[in-house]
Amino acid sequence: MTSSKFDIIVYGATGFTGQLVAEYLTSEYRGDNAPRWAMAGRSLGKLAAVRDAVGAPADTPLIAADSSDGASIRAMVDQTKLVLTTVGPYQLYGADLLAACVATGTDYVDLCGEPVWMRQMIEKHQADAEKSGARILFSCGFDSVPFELGVFFVQEQAKKALGAAAARVKGRVRGMSGSLSGGTAASAKATFDAVANDLSLVSILRDPFALTPGFKGPKQPPGNRTLYEEDLKSWAAPFAMALINTRNVHRSNMLMGFPYGQDFVYDEMVLTGDGEQGQANAKLVMAANAEKTGPNAPKPGEGPSREEREKGYYDLLFVAIGADGRQVRAAIKGKGDPGYASTAKMISECAIGLLHDGGDVKGGFWTPGAALGDRLIARLAGHAGMAFEVEA
Template sequence: MPAKPYDLIVFGATGFTGRLVAEYLFANYGTDGKVRWAIAGRHAARLAQVRAAIGADERLPLLLADANDADALAALVHQARVVATTVGPYQLHGEPLVRACAQSGTDYVDLCGEPAWMARMIPLYTETAHRTGARITFSCGFDSLPFDLGVVYLQHEAQRRLGAPLTGVRARVRVMKGGPSGGTIASLLATVEAMQRDPQAARLMADPFALVPGLKGAAAQPDGDTAAYDTDAKAWTGPFVMAPINTKNVHRTHALLGHPWGLGFTYDERMLTGDGDHGERIARGLVKQARIQNALLGFGPTRALLRRFALPKPGEGPSREQRERGRYEIVFSGETADRRQLRAIVKGDRDPGYGSTCKLMTETALCLASDIPRTRTPGGVWTAGAAMGMTLVQRLHARAGLSFSIEE
């Protein structure tokens, strides 16, 4: 088979996050052929503007394709080893590109945080991707890499240090400076509307095993929708907005790996709010806030107002200074069947929705293209934790400002 001209194509490069991915690629890999990459989108003039804005010259190719043009997408993906797409919401715009990659044997990564759509894509394209060798990998940004890989890392260290897996893992978000991206909010709004149209989508959102068809896991999974005191962390905890997405990806990773942590494995993801009465008030406030938001999002005019006034316009987002001021920190802890404990810390060095996400997605795509042979990870629909595991942990630790460490 002739070599493909590009290692990586960034699809959606004229959007705000796509432009950050292109900027990161140019700053760290240039256009001298070390990594052969191109940017793609619908409008040649806007692609040229992005190329100029990031400081690249005509050595950076511009490729044209519309997210709804099957023929153009087929021609596009045949040119790349992996396509990284920032064009969402994926439930509205994503399936044609997934189909094109699955059919052509081209690897695919995205930033999807839309579990109901992912649950629909898994049975539709797993067999095709397995036949062609395409590795379709969802959720390669802040949702859900730090969480998915945090569990993989902690379990790896548990086996190495303790000789046994942890029967459950608790993830506690200790620091969060910066917010979700406009794309994440747009995906949330699209998900709410899908849930109102289809009761099955609502059931999938409530099921921690929605991405593992046929598996129910342990009978009692943690309830993340309440305020609760964490005796291990010595702090109150409340709901974390990304937990319904991350939990599903963690359980899918475990299933794809063959359940090495046991069929009774539990995963509990929450936000730390502090100790004492103050911490309890914040935790209960998060519960109340989540309930109010859910009620408001179910109201059509509220969603219309959010789209009109709250969402960043195309090409908009936080300033460079705001992105660089952001950071996050997550504590992972668990214990073996005989009660031995282990804790890990995962830290990100930029705001989660943009500054960190663009680095995570880029390095994940390059890891899949260059570090993971198909003899190790064959074609199929994957999570990053199952497809790349500790290889990706090490790459992100070295290159993407995502640090992993054991807390002694």
Template structure:
């Protein structure tokens, strides 16, 4: 494990000239003007200097050049920092050598990955090497999948405290969400689909809720693919586009925590569309929409205005059911749009949590399994999120 006191930096933001990378850099500069040793990294020194100047970040923040096509430059970057934040995706196209470099050098790693096929390849290729070096590699440290990963953790902690055991059935229901998905998310999904066409053996992996738990599978899981009237919450619900990655991360957290949620744990995610006939019609219409089907959305490196980011928000309910029908709830909220404003804060705080709050052995982790309560406290204190259970 890289020792923060023995490195030049606590954190390096790799991809700092891109849209999301700039947001991460802006957040660290504003929220931590002192006390964090950090640097901005990317392929072009000229571009880094331009972006640093445009953002009003002082020259006291160093610049580091590294290129996804140059493994030696990535290893050199890793040796200088305790944690690497990377926003350079799609990760299946640009992330292989950086994960390998972190696993080799013992450097901690956080990203925004929502690409389960690639994540499983990285687990298979580097988990043991990361354990040996002490590298703590943590995927999916943004809207996919921290609110969902930590939301289930919060619910199960409350269930164990109240009932003496976890709830075996959790329904995640996205009640409100204002703000779009990032261009990087769309690019990642398209890259995943292209990879599956090229290699059909990926298809069962992408379809399995246990794709990220090598050697382990659990009980049959609800698919969340068909609109339905949810009697638990008394409303119509429709498929949620982020469920294919979030559910896999939640099951990996349970796996890494030694089945703390139980061997019989079942989980799904859906979007609430409303009541009555209008809610039903909305659920059926939403189920037919592919938000990534055309090229009208933001491209990688593009995103909403500052006003759009700051007026975004989300509210997610987790309904936990005991076998006798007894219910316990948790709610997670965020005060910015999920794909950009909130995600950039989550990513930065995850990196700082690894520097300041948690140690833990090396390996490929989830946010919930490695950082859990410590990260949740950071997000409540600093990142405009709430986690409540009742």
């Protein structure tokens, strides 16, 4: 790393989610507790307007940087310990920034939920990141922090209650109020477009172990149909974000040395209730999933109002099933719209946690949970309005 003028540069601070990150850093971290941070984007004028709108100090540094201008990207990277980027789809706008961070040993966190691009970047840059010391954390938002940490948390409880980690965990969305972010929708569309243009990528997209190069685990549940779960007394429907979350959970298991075992099975679904109404709800969820990347999906830069963001929430259930059939259950609950308000807090805490708590994390590509584990759980519970609870 050539310079450490700043601890964090928020790249994309004029975008909807980037502005929420700037607002969170301004309100949550002040005085001696505050990292040295700056805001970056294409327009200094727009950055100044965001700085004033979120109440950041008037002397908050502003940096002009554009993904289409490699020199400006490198100049930005050269000034900081870590780049927090909300500029996606990352497969369209992120490759040069990621390469610059790897080359200079600069830490990097993003909101990427694009498994094909992530696999390509891991294969291309892993060795160089190990050499330079750059710590690269993908998927630091709602995809996939609560799910990755949910599995980690329930497995820690399973070790206590069952004597060992469980080879089978179910992740279930029990309740959620909020919207899919425009960036997530755009990333999904960009991924499908890339696959349509290069059919050799289909196998990566379909592979539940796409992010564990060199390792193939057991067959995983398909997750693409409705079913009734007797143990939960509820119908279940496919979950739109399972495509990325399950891949990150398996990568986390691999990076930690397979504490869940090499025969680990994991899936995610949405619980829709019991009886005929629950079954009907499951069918509605199936239909709604098809709309989330369609023409009515939110656009990048768009998002819910402050009131809508603050009313949002999520309630996630994780069920660890032991070899003898006994279960351990844990809930991960969050306040705020999951795709925007909570995501902005999560990526901010991933960045601060990596800098403050991640001294033992070596260079390379990590999942947030594998890198920080309990330390990240403590940060999210202490700062970001998330609760990690054991259930009877």
